[in-house]
Amino acid sequence: MKQAQVKSAKTVKATRAGKFVDTAHVDTLKSNYKSERWIQNSRKLGKEDSLSVWYSVEELEQFLAEAKSHGGDGVRMYFGAYSQVNAPNPLYAGRQTIVMVATSVKDTDGMVVNKDLYISTPTGSNIVAYNLGKMCPPFCGGHEGGIEEMEIRITDMAITI
Numbered sequence: 001m002k003q004a005q006v007k008s009a010k011t012v013k014a015t016r017a018g019k020f021v022d023t024a025h026v027d028t029l030k031s032n033y034k035s036e037r038w039i040q041n042s043r044k045l046g047k048e049d050s051l052s053v054w055y056s057v058e059e060l061e062q063f064l065a066e067a068k069s070h071g072g073d074g075v076r077m078y079f080g081a082y083s084q085v086n087a088p089n090p091l092y093a094g095r096q097t098i099v100m101v102a103t104s105v106k107d108t109d110g111m112v113v114n115k116d117l118y119i120s121t122p123t124g125s126n127i128v129a130y131n132l133g134k135m136c137p138p139f140c141g142g143h144e145g146g147i148e149e150m151e152i153r154i155t156d157m158a159i160t161i
Helices: 023-045 057-069 147-160
Strands: 052-054 074-081 096-108 111-116 118-121 124-127 134-136
Touching: 057 074, 057 096, 074 111
Parallel strands: none
Antiparallel strands: 052 134, 074 096, 096 111, 118 124
């Protein structure tokens, strides 16, 4: 009688992709973005494009807990843009945003990949994702963006580039 071969399940663990960076690194990235993308995007839109999206630590922790509860072990951040139809606030229409999507590492034919995480719901398959943060502009420093604020930021930007 032949003995059945038992193939052991391979455990795949997510690898680290980032690291902590210093102020100079952050300042360089922001300056590069403003000079290489933001000015052109803003001109094309006819208004300032967003420069950042803010979330509280509490809501980020809730998203991470939700991702982990469904087997997630990473987060992919997609760049996106709101349309007139899907903007949660009319001031967001046309502006770019970030949507965070939970991922799970998978071994596919010997290749390790981070797959977007979908879960089964009563209405079908649904992605585990988080969006709708506070965008700047238009909401910077507790007030809506406007011409005066744009002139100040463009002046500030010229100094930092």
